[in-house]
Amino acid sequence: xxxxxxxxxxxxxxxxxxxxxxxxxxxxxxxxxxxxxxxxxxxxxxxxxxxxxxxxxxxxxxxxxxxxxxxxxxxxxxxxxxxxxxxxxxxxxxxxxxxxxxxxxxxxxxxxxxxxxxxxxxxxxxxxxxxxxxxxxxxxxxxxxxxxxxxxxxxxxxxxxxxxxxxxxxxxxxxxxxxxxxxxxxxxxxxxxxxxxxxxxxxxxxxxxxxxxxxxxxxxxxxxxxxxxxxxxxxxxxxxxxxxxxxxxxxxxxxxxxxxxxxxxxxxxxxxxxxxxxxxxxxxxxxxxxxxxxxxxxxxxxxxxxxxxxxxxxxxxxxxxxxxxxxxxxxxxxxxxxxxxxxxxxxxxxxxxxxxxxxxxxxxxxxxxxxxxxxxxxxxxxxxxxx
Numbered sequence: 001x002x003x004x005x006x007x008x009x010x011x012x013x014x015x016x017x018x019x020x021x022x023x024x025x026x027x028x029x030x031x032x033x034x035x036x037x038x039x040x041x042x043x044x045x046x047x048x049x050x051x052x053x054x055x056x057x058x059x060x061x062x063x064x065x066x067x068x069x070x071x072x073x074x075x076x077x078x079x080x081x082x083x084x085x086x087x088x089x090x091x092x093x094x095x096x097x098x099x100x101x102x103x104x105x106x107x108x109x110x111x112x113x114x115x116x117x118x119x120x121x122x123x124x125x126x127x128x129x130x131x132x133x134x135x136x137x138x139x140x141x142x143x144x145x146x147x148x149x150x151x152x153x154x155x156x157x158x159x160x161x162x163x164x165x166x167x168x169x170x171x172x173x174x175x176x177x178x179x180x181x182x183x184x185x186x187x188x189x190x191x192x193x194x195x196x197x198x199x200x201x202x203x204x205x206x207x208x209x210x211x212x213x214x215x216x217x218x219x220x221x222x223x224x225x226x227x228x229x230x231x232x233x234x235x236x237x238x239x240x241x242x243x244x245x246x247x248x249x250x251x252x253x254x255x256x257x258x259x260x261x262x263x264x265x266x267x268x269x270x271x272x273x274x275x276x277x278x279x280x281x282x283x284x285x286x287x288x289x290x291x292x293x294x295x296x297x298x299x300x301x302x303x304x305x306x307x308x309x310x311x312x313x314x315x316x317x318x319x320x321x322x323x324x325x326x327x328x329x330x331x332x333x334x335x336x337x338x339x340x341x342x343x344x345x346x347x348x349x350x351x352x353x354x355x356x357x358x359x360x361x362x363x364x365x366x367x368x369x370x371x372x373x374x375x376x377x378x379x380x381x382x383x384x385x386x387x
Contacts, residue, residue, distance in 0.1 A: 021152065260308045
């Protein structure tokens with residue numbers, strides 16, 4: 001442990017030492033109940049678990065604590081580089097153990113399928129950890145044989161407790177502003193907080209109290225969670241669109257900044273704005289489409305970092321514009337009829353008489369340029385889509 005990272009040295013070994021996730025480890029928490037004495041003695045089976053939570057929320061630590069409390073052999077693998085053969089060997093050489101699979105969402109469907117017989121027979125207790133929504137990333141049969149437990153980001157108060165524990169271990173001090181900056185910048189991730197503190201400790205001069213400058217040098221950049229394949233990705237985009245729809249420029253600028261800072265492709269953001277201009281603003285302010293297209297063009301031409309200004313200009317315009325979904329709703333209603341009724345015959349008077357035969361059959365007969373008669377197929381005569 002002498003050369004281990006500080007985060008490993010500070011990792012709690014008992015449930016009573018664990019900070020955070022009170023909904024799981026508190027007096028009425030499910031993990032505490034699952035670790036009741038009769039379970040530990042093997043009188044009642046312990047279920048397989050899926051821990052779903054953001055980085056640095058304690059998934060690995062809880063798995064190790066559970067193994068210790070149950071006094072079971074514990075094996076830890078990562079789905080990034082583990083193979084099914086490795087798991088087969090563990091089952092062959094051991095029994096009644098706990099297998100922790102970090103980033104279980106990285107296993108493909110076939111690899112997850114191979115876990116099912118082991119879990120069903122009770123060859124091992126599976127504890128999987130994922131930062132992604134298990135509903136989308138873990139196969140249904142495995143979910144049905146496991147309990148999904150949701151871990152939350154650490155609160156600032158919890159991070160302060162963890163920080164104080166680390167400061168005491170390192171026998172150093174930190175000034176109030178630096179502490180607030182470190183806690184806020186860690187974005188709920190205890191591992192980030194501890195790692196930054198460890199680097200900051202190595203940067204400080206002898207006997208010097210850690211200040212904001214040292215923390216900034218250690219941190220380099222605030223931790224932003226934005227996996228481009230993950231749920232947070234879709235959460236932020238959803239918030240971005242809904243903030244424009246609700247005409248809230250302050251909110252939409254915030255979510256725009258989140259995406260830009262996390263490295264989202266500016267053309268993706270601009271494409272969503274072009275769609276929004278027609279879908280949500282439409283006929284209320286037709287020039288919105290022109291502005292959105294020009295923002296897209298600017299992003300294409302300029303790129304980051306300067307095109308972030310063009311995106312900001314565009315989202316404020318779209319958020320403050322009047323909204324009218326009538327064209328979008330009309331199209332969706334027409335599309336519904338197309339899907340329901342198929343290819344209904346086009347009225348004869350508006351068909352194109354491209355040959356003499358077609359003209360002789362009555363194509364275009366009775367056509368008038370400014371006719372007020374409905375041009376819809378006979379089955380849909382009188383139908384109103386656009387209001």
